Amino acid sequence: xxxxxxxxxxxxxxxxxxxxxxxxxxxxxxxxxxxxxxxxxxxxxxxxxxxxxxxxxxxxxxxxxxxxxxxxxxxxxxxxxxxxxxxxxxxxxxxxxxxxxxxxxxxxxxxxxxxxxxxxxxxxxxxxxxxxxxxxxxxxxxxxxxxxxxxxxxxxxxxxxxxxxxxxxxxxxxxxxxxxxxxxxxxxxxxxxxxxxxxxxxxxxxxxxxxxxxxxxxxxxxxxxxxxxxxxxxxxxxxxxxxxxxxxxxxxxxxxxxxxxxxxxxxxxxxxxxxxxxxxxxxxxxxxxxxxxxxxxxxxxxxxxxxxxxxxxxxxxxxxxxxxxxxxxxxxxxxxxxxxxxxxxxxxxxxxxxxxxxxxxxxxxxxxxxxxxxxxxxxxxxxxxxxxxxxxxxxxxxxxxxxxxxxxxxxxxxxxxxxxxxxxxxxxxxxxxxxxxxxxxxxxxxxxxxxxxxxxxxxxxxxxxxxxxxxxxxxxxxxxxxxxxxxxxxxxxxxxxxxxxxxxxxxxxxxxxxxxxxxxxxxxxxxxxxxxxxxxxxxxxxxxxxxxxxxxxxxxxxxxxxxxxxxxxxxxxxxxxxxx
Numbered sequence: 208x209x210x211x212x213x214x215x216x217x218x219x220x221x222x223x224x225x226x227x228x229x230x231x232x233x234x235x236x237x238x239x240x241x242x243x244x245x246x247x248x249x250x251x252x253x254x255x256x257x258x259x260x261x262x263x264x265x266x267x268x269x270x271x272x273x274x275x276x277x278x279x280x281x282x283x284x285x286x287x288x289x290x291x292x293x294x295x296x297x298x299x300x301x302x303x304x305x306x307x308x309x310x311x312x313x314x315x316x317x318x319x320x321x322x323x324x325x326x327x328x329x330x331x332x333x334x335x336x337x338x339x340x341x342x343x344x345x346x347x348x349x350x351x352x353x354x355x356x357x358x359x360x361x362x363x364x365x366x367x368x369x370x371x372x373x374x375x376x377x378x379x380x381x382x383x384x385x386x387x388x389x390x391x392x393x394x395x396x397x398x399x400x401x402x403x404x405x406x407x408x409x410x411x412x413x414x415x416x417x418x419x420x421x422x423x424x425x426x427x428x429x430x431x432x433x434x435x436x437x438x439x440x441x442x443x444x445x446x447x448x449x450x451x452x453x454x455x456x457x458x459x460x461x462x463x464x465x466x467x468x469x470x471x472x473x474x475x476x477x478x479x480x481x482x483x484x485x486x487x488x489x490x491x492x493x494x495x496x497x498x499x500x501x502x503x504x505x506x507x508x509x510x511x512x513x514x515x516x517x518x519x520x521x522x523x524x525x526x527x528x529x530x531x532x533x534x535x536x537x538x539x540x541x542x543x544x545x546x547x548x549x550x551x552x553x554x555x556x557x558x559x560x561x562x563x564x565x566x567x568x569x570x571x572x573x574x575x576x577x578x579x580x581x582x583x584x585x586x587x588x589x590x591x592x593x594x595x596x597x598x599x600x601x602x603x604x605x606x607x608x609x610x611x612x613x614x615x616x617x618x619x620x621x622x623x624x625x626x627x628x629x630x631x632x633x634x635x636x637x638x639x640x641x642x643x644x645x646x647x648x649x650x651x652x653x654x655x656x657x658x659x660x661x662x663x664x665x666x667x668x669x670x671x672x673x674x675x676x677x678x679x680x681x682x683x684x685x686x687x688x689x690x691x692x693x694x695x696x697x698x699x700x701x702x703x704x705x706x707x708x709x710x711x712x713x714x715x716x717x718x719x720x721x722x723x724x725x726x727x728x729x730x731x732x733x734x735x736x737x738x739x740x741x742x743x744x745x746x747x748x749x750x751x752x753x754x755x756x757x758x759x760x761x762x763x764x765x766x767x768x769x770x771x772x773x774x775x776x777x778x779x780x781x782x783x784x785x786x787x
Contacts, residue, residue, distance in 0.1 A: 237381050238429075245378025245428060248371045251351075255367030272312040275536060279529065282319020287326045295320040296477060303469045310540050313473040318480060318529050321452065324427075325522040347373030378428070401442075406489060409443045413450020418457045426451035427521070431514050441513040445492070448521050453485045470563050472543040479539065484528030495523055557581070557633060560640040568645040575644075575657045578637055579776060585629045586664040587704055590765070592620045593671040594697045595682070601701045602708050611698050622672040630668065634661050656775045663768040670768075674761040677754045688746040692755055696762045699730060703766045707773045734759050 272278040286295045296317055303313040347369045354366025417426045427448060434444040456478040488495060499519045500510075508515045532539070558581050564574035591598040600610045641654060678696070681689045738755060741747045747755070 241378045241381030241432075242429060243378070244374050244381060248374025248376075248378055251367050251371035251374060255364045255369075255371055272308050272316065275311060275315045275533070278308075278312045278315025279319040279322075279533075282316040282321075283323040284319075285316075286320040286323025295323070296473075299473060303473050310469060310472055310476075310543065311536055313469075314476045314480075314536055314539060317473065317477045318532065321481065321484070322522070322525045322529060324455075325518065325525055344373040344376035347376070403489075405443060406446045406492065409446035410450040410453070410485065410489065413447035413452075414454035415450075416447070417451045417454025426454070431517060434517060435514050441516070444513070444517050445496070445520055446489075448517060449485045449488045449524070452488075452521075452525070453481045456481050468547050468549055470561070472540075472547050475543050475547060476539055480528060480532055483532060484524060487527055487531065488524035491524075491527075495520060495527075498523060557636045557640075560636055565640075565643055565645070568650050571640070571644045572650050572653055575637065575640065575654070576776070578633070578640075579657050579660050582630060582633050582637070582661060582664055583772060583776070585633070586668060587708075589622060589625045589629065589668055590671050590700070590704065592625070593622045593668075593675050594678075594700060595620070596697065596701060601704050607698050607701050607705070611694050611701070620675075622668060622675060626665075626668050630665065634665065637661060660772045660776050663772050667765050667768040667772075670761040670764045674758050674765070677758050681751070681754070686747065686751070688741060689751050689755070692747075693758070696758060700762055700765055703769055707769060710773060730763075 271281045282295060282299075299308070299313045299316040299320075303310065308316075351366045351369030351371075351373055354362050354369065357363060357366070413426060413430075416429070430439070430444050430447045430451070433439045434441065439447070456474070460474045460478065499516050502508075502519055502523075503510070503512070503516055508519070557578055559574040559577040561574070564570050587601075588598045591601050596610065601607075603610075637657070641657070644650075644654070674696070678693050681693050684690060734756075738747075738752050742749060742752050
């Protein structure tokens with residue numbers, strides 16, 4: 208709905224306004240061109256960093272966000288490096304949606320990203336406005352274009368980074384020149400509004416400008432260049448910076464629309480943090496300005512150097528926001544979980560397959576793994592019901608013999624119906640997700656393993672359906688020996704399910720898989736000897752023995768598939784194993 212409104216109303220309106228502005232003012236044309244070049248530079252920079260996300264950035268993220276202070280530090284460092292808090296926020300939402308990090312870690316990254324983005328203001332105010340920055344842009348553009356024609360993904364990535372930096376510098380130069388040209392035609396400082404009325408007005412303007420440009424960094428550069436050209440007052444520039452901080456949350460919110468409830472919670476945390484930080488900055492505007500003056504004297508910033516003072520102010524109120532909000536992260540998590548509750552796990556709705564997870568190949572791979580575990584969990588529930596058992600009993604510490612004997616009455620459970628409702632559409636969604644994944648060769652073996660595991664789950668459920676037919680009939684038989692044999696089959700499968708669950712929970716070694724293989728062989732040998740003996744003693748008929756052998760084979764296939772699924776899927780580092 209939001210995108211439709213933007214497309215049908217706002218976009219044509221902005222187009223008309225821009226065209227009119229170009230017609231009446233050459234200065235406006237230069238500023239607009241500068242903004243456009245700057246934004247294109249940011250897109251190129253983001254594209255360049257994406258080339259290095261085939262495992263490196265993801266692994267760093269996973270290892271450096273296990274504590275809150277590490278998450279904040281990661282947000283600061285990555286945003287300083289990429290000069291895009293929006294990209295870092297989208298990455299955080301992507302990883303949170305795929306289950307790689309928790310909500311608290313994601314919130315820490317967003318907090319850090321807000322502080323990290325202030326480095327851009329320092330660079331522009333301290334360096335970009337004092338030298339002819341366009342001279343540095345030209346070599347970057349030349350070398351960047353040359354690298355784009357290389358076959359290596361990494362070299363292309365470096366090319367995009369150089370292009371991005373070149374266009375950023377060029378955009379800053381044109382914005383600066385455009386505002387200088389405004390001096391001859393119009394002085395925006397004449398429209399400055401004093402007091403809190405002006406403060407809130409320019410905060411709102413900052414929000415709107417950032418929503419339009421989808422970049423607080425671009426808005427800040429625009430503010431700094433306008434301030435350097437004395438087109439806006441220092442106080443109004445501070446208010447615009449606060450508004451830019453609040454407006455940048457729209458990128459995270461839009462990025463979360465395709466994510467699950469976790470991604471939406473992180474976008475909510477981003478909005479709350481920036482809104483609270485902005486409110487604190489507005490309320491404490493005068494004390495903050497005094498603190499900026501004191502700090503400026505201490506570090507040698509001139510009293511009239513308002514551009515660097517703006518950078519100090521921007522850093523101050525973001526740092527205060529982090530210090531105020533950090534102690535409340537746990538409460539914020541609880542509040543967001545209540546505000547945006549988990550979507551009920553109804554029929555066949557994927558939990559981890561969302562658009563945000565498709566941003567990077569490793570994120571998409573983790574989403575596939577988590578969704579496969581989700582399908583496996585549904586599958587084990589169907590298997591348990593198909594055996595006339597309850598999953599929580601199978602996975603409990605109760606003695607399986609007692610569980611089996613207590614639930615040995617004939618019951619009705621449609622395995623086919625359960626498959627159609629719980630598994631089929633999930634698997635279809637998973638295949639559709641795979642078709643939309645970034646095509647990187649390093650994840651292809653893992654994707655093949657995901658396909659194998661899901662196909663094995665489906666084959667297992669079909670075997671359960673075949674087994675169930677005779678099992679229901681003979682469980683109602685008056686022959687105690689045949690009932691005992693089918694209870695033994697039920698117990699065997701349930702025992703394997705329980706052991707595999709303990710492996711998943713880390714309570715048993717992965718070597719247990721080999722023990723399960725040995726158990727399968729012994730069970731088959733023992734069954735054939737027992738059947739011969741029972742037929743000779745007249746305990747069961749030959750027809751019963753044939754059915755029992757067939758169903759024992761189904762049980763064998765069920766157990767074999769369950770073992771293989773877990774062998775391929777469950778490893779200590781939580782990754783899908785290559786090969787069988």
